[in-house]
Amino acid sequence: MEKRVYKNSGEEVSLLGFGCMRLPRRKEDSPEIDAKTARAMIGYAIEHGVNYFDTAHPYHEGLSEPFVGEALSAYPRDKFNLATKMPTWLINDQADVHAIFAGQLKKCRVKYFDYYLVHNIGGDTFPKVGEHRIYEILQEKKREGKIRRLGFSFHAAPELLRRVTDLYEWDFAQIQLNYLDWELQAAKSQYEILTDKGIPVVVMEPVRGGALARLCPQAIDIFRAAEPGASAASWALRYAASLPNVLTVLSGMTNMEQIKDNVATMENFRPLTPNGYAVIADALAAYRLSGTIPCTACGYCMDCPFGVNIPKVFAIYNNYRINNSDMLFMLEYKVLGLSGQAANCQKCERCLPLCPQGIKITEWLDKINQAALKAESLPQH
Numbered sequence: 001m002e003k004r005v006y007k008n009s010g011e012e013v014s015l016l017g018f019g020c021m022r023l024p025r026r027k028e029d030s031p032e033i034d035a036k037t038a039r040a041m042i043g044y045a046i047e048h049g050v051n052y053f054d055t056a057h058p059y060h061e062g063l064s065e066p067f068v069g070e071a072l073s074a075y076p077r078d079k080f081n082l083a084t085k086m087p088t089w090l091i092n093d094q095a096d097v098h099a100i101f102a103g104q105l106k107k108c109r110v111k112y113f114d115y116y117l118v119h120n121i122g123g124d125t126f127p128k129v130g131e132h133r134i135y136e137i138l139q140e141k142k143r144e145g146k147i148r149r150l151g152f153s154f155h156a157a158p159e160l161l162r163r164v165t166d167l168y169e170w171d172f173a174q175i176q177l178n179y180l181d182w183e184l185q186a187a188k189s190q191y192e193i194l195t196d197k198g199i200p201v202v203v204m205e206p207v208r209g210g211a212l213a214r215l216c217p218q219a220i221d222i223f224r225a226a227e228p229g230a231s232a233a234s235w236a237l238r239y240a241a242s243l244p245n246v247l248t249v250l251s252g253m254t255n256m257e258q259i260k261d262n263v264a265t266m267e268n269f270r271p272l273t274p275n276g277y278a279v280i281a282d283a284l285a286a287y288r289l290s291g292t293i294p295c296t297a298c299g300y301c302m303d304c305p306f307g308v309n310i311p312k313v314f315a316i317y318n319n320y321r322i323n324n325s326d327m328l329f330m331l332e333y334k335v336l337g338l339s340g341q342a343a344n345c346q347k348c349e350r351c352l353p354l355c356p357q358g359i360k361i362t363e364w365l366d367k368i369n370q371a372a373l374k375a376e377s378l379p380q381h
Contacts, residue, residue, distance in 0.1 A: 001049025209296030
């Protein structure tokens, strides 16, 4: 497994990190983890040199932290780096910070966290960091030996990132970075700000919730022509990992096939060449023409007060834009039931500020509803 060294410490971190937000589920519509498969995936990862595991309080509706803690407890503590996060949106006073942190240590079955993050710093949550002394309390935990590296995750504009990094000293930062978001979500500017300040970068969403693994046929053909045996996901991982200030690239893996492919990519890591960047540019141009929605299925927009299953509606529509089958679109769409479909959107706009991608959700739902009405009116063959 390719390793990166944390600054000048000599501490090696695997270039592939295991993101525990999308572990295999027992049922598609349930957060319950398929423990047998997930344990096998974690075992495969450790056996092949992966030593960075990232979880968080809300992942799998609260089930990820205790599962990851239980699964990793089977291995020596020096075999893995464990990262989790302080859920800023749940903090109402300083006592909450202490209580949540203590609960996370217990759930994860550890005495300390190797990497600990202030979760999802943004325009709404950043004031809480100062108001409730979240940073200062976590620095106390670090001095007590309960945190080894203190960082933050970020889904906002570069201007706020400058403020966050000017006001506080951080050991690392976690940002969304991939070849689509390099410009679309200003990942380039964020990466450069952190690099200029000497802050190592942990990459999240390198495959954009799987979207960059499930590209349109034209984009897939471009990648296959360049390297017949390489998956689309491997190109996305290599893009993020080729940046020198990247410490590790988190992949939210859901099955054994994905982890084996990702491990193979990082065990035989090849930084992108100028020709490789050109291939990605061509594939990205083809993908943009498909008209898909840049949704990562993170679920932060949920629950919709009117029952719309926003991530699933977007996923079905994206498949439709790629395969252009009205019949398949309606078959998948009707499975949602009337309550989960786009027509139920009342444009309350509660979801809009919650989306890390800045997607105009209500506008897309209206567009999808119109597409569904049109597809339903067509003859089904």
